Amino acid sequence: MRWSEQFVELDKKVHNRSSFDCGEQELNIFIQTQAAKHMAAGISKTLVLPAVDALSNGMFPICSFYTITPTSIERKTLPKALSKKLPHYPVPAFLLAQLAVDVACHKRGLGKITLIKALEKLWGITSQMNAYVVIVDCLNDDARQFYEKYGFEMLSHQNGKDRLFIRMKTIGGLFG
Secondary structure, three states, X not given: OOEOOOOEEOOOOOEEOOOOOOOOHHHHHHHHHHHHHHHHHOOOEEEEEEEOOXXXXXXXXXXXXXXXXXXXXXXXXXXXXXHOOOOOOOEEEEEXXXXXXXXXXXXXXXXXXXXXXXXHHHHHHOOOOOOOEEEEEEOOHXXXXXXXXXXXXXXXXXXXXXXXXXXXXXXXXXXX
16 A cells, blocks of 8 residues: 555545554554544544545545644653653643554554654644643553654553653754
């Protein structure tokens, strides 16, 4: 499957959500049944990288997607070296809530591309709304290793998932 050049907002009239399969049921269910509802409710924003070629029904398969939302974290969850200079109220953050690549596109570097585009999008948002870190909740060890490879660090372990973070200052070094 060949993918287009730009991520666009999920549009359930254009993007074929039902055919998406990344190999992780939780992520498949999210894009197929929840992402559009969350966008309509103003909870999060999901951006997709559609395939170049449409299906017979005129809709475009989704090659990869990411979902972002603002959030906050308690300063005490950050390493002491970072938290000592922060206020005692919740610290603004972005949550990279979902990121997945369809199995038809695995092993082609699309996970890295999707992560870079998500971080670039979040960096662009900081011109309007600041955040101190981007956090991710990892479904499994493979996901944790993927994010750690790109500079994310352990924040905590909760609800059976590792929560990682990367500072916006670090992201700014890439895109600023």
